[in-house]
Each structure stands twice: as C-alpha cells, then as structure tokens.
Amino acid sequence: MSDDELDDLLRLPAAPMRARSDAAFAASLRVLRWRVWRRRVVCAMLFVLGGAGLFAAGRLTAPEPERIVETVTVEVPVAVSPSVEVVADTAVKLELKAELSDSPAESAGLYKRAADLFLIERNVAAAVRCYTLFLALATPAERLAQNDDSWLLFELKAARRAANPGDLK
Amino acid sequence: MSDAATERALVQAARAGDAAAWRVLFDSCAESVRRYAVWRAGGDVHLAEDAVQDAWLTAAKTLPRFDPGRGTFAAWLGGLTANAVRARLRTARRGSLHPLEHEPAGREWNWRVAEVLAALPGQYEAVLKQKYVDGLSVVEIAALAGQTEKAVESQLSRARQAFREAYAS
Numbered sequence: 190m191s192d193d194e195l196d197d198l199l200r201l202p203a204a205p206m207r208a209r210s211d212a213a214f215a216a217s218l219r220v221l222r223w224r225v226w227r228r229r230v231v232c233a234m235l236f237v238l239g240g241a242g243l244f245a246a247g248r249l250t251a252p253e254p255e256r257i258v259e260t261v262t263v264e265v266p267v268a269v270s271p272s273v274e275v276v277a278d279t280a281v282k283l284e285l286k287a288e289l290s291d292s293p294a295e296s297a298g299l300y301k302r303a304a305d306l307f308l309i310e311r312n313v314a315a316a317v318r319c320y321t322l323f324l325a326l327a328t329p330a331e332r333l334a335q336n337d338d339s340w341l342l343f344e345l346k347a348a349r350r351a352a353n354p355g356d357l358k
Numbered sequence: 359m360s361d362a363a364t365e366r367a368l369v370q371a372a373r374a375g376d377a378a379a380w381r382v383l384f385d386s387c388a389e390s391v392r393r394y395a396v397w398r399a400g401g402d403v404h405l406a407e408d409a410v411q412d413a414w415l416t417a418a419k420t421l422p423r424f425d426p427g428r429g430t431f432a433a434w435l436g437g438l439t440a441n442a443v444r445a446r447l448r449t450a451r452r453g454s455l456h457p458l459e460h461e462p463a464g465r466e467w468n469w470r471v472a473e474v475l476a477a478l479p480g481q482y483e484a485v486l487k488q489k490y491v492d493g494l495s496v497v498e499i500a501a502l503a504g505q506t507e508k509a510v511e512s513q514l515s516r517a518r519q520a521f522r523e524a525y526a527s
Contacts, residue, residue, distance in 0.1 A: 190522050198471055199490045199521070201393055202401040209407050210392070213414045214384050218377055220418035225375035 280306035284319055297326035301342075308339050320345050366426045373421055384414070387432045390492075391439050397491045398443040400471030405450055409442040416442065444476050474524045482517035489514060 190198075280303045287299030304319030320342050324332055334346055371379035391413060395406035416438050417424075424434050447469060475483060488494045494502070500510040 190526065192518075195518055195522055196490075198525070199397075199486060199518075201397045201491050202403075209411065210388055213411045214381065214388075216411065217384070217414040217418040218380055220415055221372060221380055221421065222375045222377075224419065224422075225373070 280304075280310060280312070280315065280319075284315075287319075287322070293326045294328075297323050297328075297331065300326065304342065305339060308341055313341065316341055317345070324349055362426065362430075365431055369421065369424060369426060369431060380418075383431055387435050390432060391435055393491050394436055394487065395439050395443055397487065398440055398472060398475055399447070400468035400473075400475070402450075402465055402468035402472065405446050405468070405472075406443065409439060409446045412442040412446065413439040440476070443472065447472050447476070470525065474521055477524055478517065478520055481513065482520050485510070485513050486517050486521065 283299050283303035283306065287296045287303060290296040290299060300319045300323035304316045304323060307313075307316035307319060316339075323342075324345060332346060332349065334343055338346065365383075368379045368383050372383055392406070392410055395410045395413070396403060399406040399409060413435060417435055420438075424431065428434075450465075450469065475486075478486070485499065488499045488502070496507050496510050496514070499505075499514075500507045503510065505513075
C-alpha cells in the first residue's frame with residue numbers, strides 16, 4: 190500500500206451530519222435533566238427515610254420518662270409509744286423532781302406527768318404510786334375528774350371520791 | 359473553550375441540569391466529536407451518527423463521574439465516542455451476518471478501516487487523529503506534545519506502518 194493510498198484511507202471523508210446534531214443535544218439534555226430530577230427525588234426520599242429512621246430509633250432507644258417521686262409527709266396520729274428507756278428515764282426524773290420540789294403544787298404537777306409517762310410505759314404500779322401522790326397534793330379542783338385524765342387516774346379519783354365523799358367539797 | 363476554570367464551571371452547571379451550560383459544552387465539542395466519529399467509523403456516516411448520539415447520551419448519564427482534573431471535556435468525550443463507535447461496529451458486524459440487499463457495498467471497507475483504527479495502540483491512534491482529523495502539521499503536533507518534530511515524524515511513521523500492516527493482515 191502506497192503512502193497516497195494510505196492517506197486516502199485515513200483521510201477524513203467530507204460528510205454532512207448536522208441534521209441529527211439537535212436531536213443528540215435534545216436527547217442528552219433530557220437524560221441530564223432526568224438524572225438531576227432523579228437525584229433530587231432520591232435525596233428527598235433519603236432525607237425523609239432518614240428522618241423517619243432517626244425518629245423511630247429515638248423512640249426505641251429513648252429512656253423512659255423519669256418518674257418524679259413526690260415525697261409527701263403526712264402526719265398520722267398514732268398512739269404515743271416512745272421508747273421505753275426515754276419514757277422511763279423521763280418519768281423517773283419527773284418523779285425525782287417532784288420528790289425534791291418544795292412546792293406542793295409543782296410536786297403535784299410533776300407527779301401527774303410522771304404517772305402519765307409511767308402509764309404509757311405500762312408500768313402501772315409506778316403510775317398508781319405517782320397518781321396517788323399527785324392526788325394527795327392536788328387541790329380539790331384537780332381531784333375532780335378531768336377530760337384529759339387517763340383511765341387510771343379517772344378510776345383512782347373515782348375510788349378516792351367513794352372512799353372520801355368529803356373531797357368533793 | 360480553553361479556560362479550564364470556565365469549563366469546570368460549565369460542567370458543574372450542566373450537572374445541576376442547566377440547559378444553557380450543556381448547550382455551550384455541546385456546541386464546543388459537537389463538530390470535533392462528529393469528525394472524530396466519522397473517522398473512527400472508517401467513513402461510515404450512519405454508524406458515526408449513531409455512535410455520536412450514543413456518546414452524548416453516555417456523557418449526559420456519566421457527567422457526574424467526569425473529573426476535570428484528569429483532562430478536558432473534549433478529551434473525555436473523545437474516549438466515549440471511540441467506545442461508542444466500537445460498540446456500534448460490533449453490533450453492525452453481527453447484523454452483517456445477514457446483510458440486506460440494499461446494504462452499501464462500501465460499508466465493509468469502512469468497517470475494516472474502523473476495526474484497524476480501533477486495534478491500533480493508543481499513542482498511534484492519537485497521532486493519526488491529530489494529523490488526519492484535526493489537520494495538524496508535524497510542527498503543531500510536536501508543540502502540543504512537547505516533543506521534537508523528529509520524534510513526531512518518527513511516531514507518525516510507525517503509526518502509519520502499524521496501520522498498513524494491520525490493514526493488510
């Protein structure tokens with residue numbers, strides 16, 4: 190093959206091809222825009238799905254709402270039941286103070302308080318002793334039955350009235 | 359379009375679906391792509407037209423993958439065009455097993471040239487393209503490649519010889 194023949198083979202032939210140029214542009218532009226639109230749709234879907242996923246994950250992993258425990262202190266009236274030691278100590282001290290007091294009225298009051306505490310302690314014998322000393326020192330008005338008298342004092346006052354009717358005067 | 363920054367901006371805009379940017383890119387390369395396709399198709403204008411259409415569609419589809427840092431848009435599109443011509447040629451060859459009566463007799467000759475061009479090493483094909491498609495002189499090719507004229511002449515000679523041998527085999 191001569192050089193001229195080779196040149197003829199390789200030389201670009203003059204061929205008009207403009208007719209399909211616009212078609213190629215239009216078709217490629219459609220593809221380009223379709224890809225852009227599809228990418229936007231996919232991004233939007235991913236965004237929505239991601240948001241939903243995060244929401245679901247948040248719902249699944251969120252800790253239980255903290256329970257607020259409100260501590261309400263309600264005072265409930267209960268029978269007085271102080272510890273035996275405190276009661277005994279206090280009752281004994283009151284009885285001792287009553288014995289040492291020079292004032293009969295003070296002594297009477299102290300004996301009564303000591304007797305009340307001995308009764309709470311269920312030390313009935315000591316309570317009877319202190320109530321008896323209280324009644325011995327008490328004024329006539331104090332020897333009358335009172336609303337706040339314990340059952341034991343009430344009974345002792347009643348017994349004393351029965352034995353000494355003159356106390357009522 | 360010689361300004362790389364401008365081309366980069368146009369590609370970015372086209373990726374976002376800007377028709378005007380795509381029009382500029384299209385017009386800047388349409389003629390060179392058309393000429394290259396016809397040359398690579400061995401002068402088969404119909405095959406070249408189909409290949410150019412395919413190349414533009416592929417460019418639109420794969421534009422996000424185009425990296426301006428690795429070469430110009432025209433060079434990238436040239437690669438797509440060469441692949442499109444090769445694919446169209448394979449399809450045409452399969453169809454030619456049952457040729458139609460109106461099949462032009464010269465197509466076989468065109469395809470033979472196209473196949474030989476497709477089989478040439480890349481550097482030979484490139485220098486032949488510069489000479490026969492772009493119409494560059496040896497001096498211009500040497501200036502573009504940063505080589506001496508002697509080196510370009512030598513490479514052209516080897517490329518022509520390679521084509522001649524491949525065509526004759």
